[in-house]
Amino acid sequence: MKRWRIPLIAGLAVMMILLSGCSGGGGMRHESWPGLSIDDGTIYAANLESVQALDAKTGSVYWTFPPQPEKNVGPFYATPVLASDIGPHGTLLVAGMKDQKVYALQLADSPQDLPEVQWVFTEAAGQYVGSGVVAGDLFIIGNGDGHVYALDINDGHLIWSFGTGDRVWATPVVKGETVYVASLDHHLYALSLADGEEQWNTEMEGAIASTPVLAGNSLWVGDFANTLYQVNAESGAIEWQQTFDDWLWATPLVQGTTLYFADVGGKVYALDTTTHAFLWEKPADVGAMVRARMALDEQNHRLFVAGYETGKIYVVDTQTGARLDWGEVVDDPGELPADLVLSDNTLYVMPVISKTRIRAFDAHTGKVLWAYPPAESK
Secondary structure (H helix, E strand, O other): OOOHHHHHHHHHHHHHHHOOOOOOHHHHHHHHOOOOEEEOOOEEEEEEEEEEEOOOOOEEEEEOOOOOOOOOOOOOOOOEEEOOOOOOOOOEEEEEEEOOOEEEEOOOOOOOOOOEEEEEEEOOOOOOOOOEEEEEEEEEEEOOEEEEEEEOOOOOEEEEEEEEEOOOOOOOEEEEEEHHHHHHHHHOEEEEOOOOOOOEEEEOOOOOOOEEEEOOOEEEOOOOEEEEEEEOOOOOOOEEEEEOOOOOOOOOEEEEOEEEEEEEOEEEEEEEOOOOOEEOOOOOOOOOOOOOOOOEOOOOOEEEEOOOOOOOOOEOOOOOOOOEEOOOOOOOEEEOOOOEEEEOOEEEEEOOOOOOOOEEOOOOOEEEEEOOOHHHOO
């Protein structure tokens, strides 16, 4: 590891431990990572003090929850999750960090109308850092108290919970009747979707903060011991592993049989999941810390990588690993710890330590299409 990165990475780790363990978050909260999701032209963003719905094309705000600032609600970092089949117009699941609650917001007929709170889950003892996943009528989410909670989306009552040995920052993954959970306790767990019973657990070398991804019948996940693992989804057996230069914090990205992943030192890799051969002569080096999940363009030709401390977007040719010129210079770029989202040829980012909360780029040209809040209202 490069020496100049050690204080930066150590500081980030300490910050996250404090953030996940303290009761309020205080002045540390803007160092966490808010997230957004997009559905049918609407952005749902965990925008620090509130959850907001915005027009994905213009950045115009449809509604804000709570409608007025409330010191005992939020802040919100976990990416909102839409259960489109629950309720007449869908239900949005959002998790607060300071108040340690999950809120179910029933969406209205019009996307411009403020949703109604259907229920609130209050039984967790820690903060929600990562997002959750919808599986049928269940909403499954990990918590800083070390547990995974499965909630009935219809009324919010607890169906089951499972305790790990440390905080759960990663989003659970569901395949069929199995839930996969990564924990900072160095373990990957497979649980029954129906009742949360443990099917197997596999110990890794380091803490796991990234979300596992599925490719075929294997789970791929990295840890803080610089190691990438291929794990059999049925048995939990480690099928392949390799150690790299730095922590593997960013969630990998799968496209067909290619796995794209990055270490926090800024090296980006493309791996064939069937042969374990690297597809580029050498890894792409963006020269900046990478913590966010990357994004692919619609043609799978370009890989977008967020520089955490630089606030810049780097673009890598997926065929060669070469860096490509892209984008305009952005004033007040902030920092980019949040996962990138690409939809309809638009790349969305959520900076922190910046007056801008959401920025939309044309994925082809890198031109800024809009920013929220708009410049005149900053």
